[in-house]
């Protein structure tokens with residue numbers, strides 16, 4: 001990698017917030033792990049998030065000064081919906097307060113309710129499952145494919161019963177889940193597929209944007225997301241009838257798009273504000289370039305990390321033509337690191353200047369599920385035998401193992417420079433060389 005930046009690279013770096021990372025060069029590394037007092041592989045921060053520039057400030061102030069802060073008065077939410085729908089190639093987009101409300105609205109529109117079962121992955125953010133529970137439906141967990149960290153589509157059919165009402169797969173970390181298999185199962189069993197694309201902005205399955213292949217698809221624009229307005233969400237669909245139900249439900253069940261008193265169903269206020277929409281319109285201008293940079297860095301990182309014994313980057317399915325890399329995920333095999341426990345490996349990486357986490361814990365084992373099923377409402381809806389059997393149907397051993405082995409990097413790290421990726425690789429290699437010392441001194 002050259003040490004100077006061209007003008008074009010400087011402009012690109014400025015737009016993704018990279019100059020600070022470039023300016024602060026890494027400290028000289030020694031082979032002694034930083035956790036044991038050696039010099040860290042890197043001392044510079046990774047690119048900060050969110051990217052804020054003049055255009056965001058201008059757009060924000062325009063909404064503020066207009067006094068039209070609510071979408072029923074302003075035009076930003078509508079504009080954002082049009083742009084996001086056309087970017088993704090969908091007929092309709094509905095902006096929502098956040099990703100959780102997008103899921104709740106979608107489940108309502110699909111008629112999911114008490115007594116229904118919804119197929120979900122155990123390896124996801126809790127909101128996927130909470131949205132199902134808020135409908136007083138039963139989440140049915142299907143184990144994870146450890147090679148990809150996605151729901152194991154080959155195991156979905158065995159989980160379907162006459163009570164199944166919807167399949168809710170997640171494109172976890174921005175990597176498309178096996179949509180060929182899932183959509184085929186949906187068709188065969190006449191079940192709608194609701195795509196949780198909350199982490200998968202611009203990801204593609206066979207060159208089509210995820211969220212547009214199922215009956216409905218949901219996004220989150222919460223602060224950490226690749227497209228961000230602090231909070232925010234959206235529903236994408238090509239089905240005009242479903243869109244109209246979602247639109248109405250999210251606007252207190254009104255029969256039109258306005259603020260009158262004509263109600264046609266129950267609903268809630270789950271509308272996006274004009275401030276959120278204005279920020280999204282501006283952030284959208286960078287999303288393609290940022291996404292491209294993440295893909296390039298992630299491809300490079302995968303090539304390097306795959307060469308390290310005991311490190312297995314999450315594989316993509318052959319139909320996945322674009323990964324959003326909201327998370328960069330790999331599995332860590334401690335036996336190839338002289339038995340160095342994952343927690344110690346993570347601590348060593350952090351000490352080397354590489355932020356990381358161990359990712360999710362098994363959702364299907366969360367104690368709050370039992371509390372929910374013990375609630376008065378659940379006991380009134382479900383026979384005791386069905387709730388007792390639920391436990392036996394929801395073991396996910398592959399997911400349990402993945403939760404013990406996973407290591408994650410965040411999307412902002414993938415916005416760095418090539419040399420940042422080299423430093424990540426070196427920070428992973430170092431604990432392998434020094435595993436015994438790290439174990440001895442733990």
Ligand SMILES: Cc1ncc(COP(=O)(O)O)c(C=O)c1O
Pocket residue numbers: 098099100101124125127128170196198199219220221222231232233
């Ligand atoms: C997979 C997944 N589903 C749903 C959500 C919920 O989105 P929000 O936080 O915007 O409500 C998130 C957000 O983190 C998510 O990662």
